[in-house]
Amino acid sequence: MKIKTKIKEFVEQSREWTESFSDMSEKRDLPRERVRREEHMVDRLMEEKAGHMGLLKWRRLYLVLATVCAVTLIVVLLTTVAMLPVFGEHHEYMDTVAQYYIDHALEETGAMNIVAGMILDYRAFDTLGESFVLFTALNCVLILLRRDFQEEYRLHDYYDLTRDPILRRVGMVVIPCVVSFGVYVMLNGHLSPGGGFSGGAIFGAGLIFLSLAFGDDFAARLVSEKLFKGVAAVALGFYCLAKGYSFFTGANHLESGISLGTPGSIFSSGLILPLNVAVGFVVTLTMYGIYRMFRRGSFK
Amino acid sequence: MEIFKLILLLLLVVCAVCATLSKRLLVSVIIFMAYSLVMSIVWILLESPDLAITEAAVGAGVSGILFLMTLKKIHRTEIETEDEDQD
Numbered sequence: 426m427k428i429k430t431k432i433k434e435f436v437e438q439s440r441e442w443t444e445s446f447s448d449m450s451e452k453r454d455l456p457r458e459r460v461r462r463e464e465h466m467v468d469r470l471m472e473e474k475a476g477h478m479g480l481l482k483w484r485r486l487y488l489v490l491a492t493v494c495a496v497t498l499i500v501v502l503l504t505t506v507a508m509l510p511v512f513g514e515h516h517e518y519m520d521t522v523a524q525y526y527i528d529h530a531l532e533e534t535g536a537m538n539i540v541a542g543m544i545l546d547y548r549a550f551d552t553l554g555e556s557f558v559l560f561t562a563l564n565c566v567l568i569l570l571r572r573d574f575q576e577e578y579r580l581h582d583y584y585d586l587t588r589d590p591i592l593r594r595v596g597m598v599v600i601p602c603v604v605s606f607g608v609y610v611m612l613n614g615h616l617s618p619g620g621g622f623s624g625g626a627i628f629g630a631g632l633i634f635l636s637l638a639f640g641d642d643f644a645a646r647l648v649s650e651k652l653f654k655g656v657a658a659v660a661l662g663f664y665c666l667a668k669g670y671s672f673f674t675g676a677n678h679l680e681s682g683i684s685l686g687t688p689g690s691i692f693s694s695g696l697i698l699p700l701n702v703a704v705g706f707v708v709t710l711t712m713y714g715i716y717r718m719f720r721r722g723s724f725k
Numbered sequence: 726m727e728i729f730k731l732i733l734l735l736l737l738v739v740c741a742v743c744a745t746l747s748k749r750l751l752v753s754v755i756i757f758m759a760y761s762l763v764m765s766i767v768w769i770l771l772e773s774p775d776l777a778i779t780e781a782a783v784g785a786g787v788s789g790i791l792f793l794m795t796l797k798k799i800h801r802t803e804i805e806t807e808d809e810d811q812d
Contacts, residue, residue: 512771540775610778618774626782633790712787719794 438470535685535694536615544620545697545704550671552700553664556707560661563711572722587640596638603631611705615694621704628705629712636713641721650724653710660706667696730770736763754792761785 510516526539526547534542544552587593610617611624636644686693717724740760747753761784768777 538775619778620775623775623778623782626779626787630782630786633787637790715791716787716794719791719798 531688534697535688536697537688537694538615538617538620540618541615541620541697541701542694545614545700546695549668549696549700552704553668553671556661556664556704559707559711560657563657563714566715566718570718570722587638589638592638596634600631600635600638603634604628607631607705607709611701612691612698614701614705615697616689616691621701622708624701625705625708626712628709629716632709632713633716636716636720641717645725648713648724653714653724656706657710660703660710664700664703664707667700730767733763733767733770737767750796751793754789754796757792758785758789761789 510519526543530536530539530542530547534546536542536546607624607626607628607630609624610619610627611621614620614624632644632648635647683695685695688694692698737760740756740763744753744756744760747756761780764784765777765780768774768780
């Protein structure tokens with residue numbers, strides 16, 4: 426009985442503290458010293474309460490353990506970094522693989538950008554897993570943050586930037602540049618630095634900007650839920666069909682039969698271009714979908 | 726060039742420390758975005774431009790926006806609970 430009343434007291438007091446905290450965060454122009462004094466008081470009160478409930482010892486133990494863990498981790502990581510070969514220096518194990526890629530990547534994959542040849546041809550299998558990680562992250566966000574469609578979002582749930590003239594004007598100039606640069610990076614992945622991941626990230630950032638500057642309704646009309654689901658399914662399905670068989674062939678690749686073309690032209694290097702586009706769309710939709718879920722909890 | 730690299734690396738360390746030590750979360754987020762920008766320049770100096778592009782788009786752009794929106798949401802939930810209490 427006694428313990429129960431004590432706990433009740435504690436809960437009530439802590440609620441008062443949190444309320445005073447939220448008040449404080451709104452009155453930012455309070456004199457600094459007063460804020461600090463109040464914070465100090467709250468800390469002391471907390472410590473007293475913790476001591477009453479026998480928690481103080483645990484807190485000290487926790488602090489010691491945390492310090493020990495952090496120091497061990499730092500030492501282990503620093504020694505590992507110290508054992509790495511110096512940047513840019515030759516190393517007997519690393520050089521054989523790297524040299525192979527540098528010597529053979531262009532003729533075997535047809536990609537001017539050797540990195541693209543590596544991640545979408547030699548290790549396309551690996552990249553398949555990566556895009557599924559992204560898609561899984563998107564699904565988790567959808568599960569956690571999605572709201573019921575019937576539920577109307579309340580007006581004060583929602584902050585509007587569309588009346589900001591500066592943002593709209595800047596958006597009119599910047600958004601087309603951002604989106605077209607994203608598409609360029611995506612399509613040119615086998616020729617120049619970039620590729621699906623970076624291009625998709627830029628494209629997604631452009632969509633987010635569009636949604637911020639011109640309102641969510643406008644963006645929702647452009648990218649409806651149907652389109653979102655369709656493009657994601659097609660992009661991932663295409664990638665799975667193109668490279669998923671590696672699960673059964675033990676990571677050995679079959680000949681795609683598509684000619685590699687002349688290196689340097691836009692239609693070259695076989696499957697790398699369509700795969701880049703597929704990965705790009707998955708990344709774009711992940712960025713945009715996470716943003717929508719954070720913002721409104723639905724695609725409408 | 727060496728001096729420029731040193732300045733960038735120092736900036737990285739300063740940004741990383743400041744982002745963790747600053748009291749206000751908004752300041753932390755902005756310093757974190759600055760960290761990403763410096764990091765993208767460092768990636769270019771390390772001759773990996775594709776990483777630089779991704780870092781600039783994701784680190785300085787999208788994740789910053791997500792952090793800021795989360796901050797906004799946290800403040801908003803406080804107002805909401807107050808309203809409910811009044812009801």
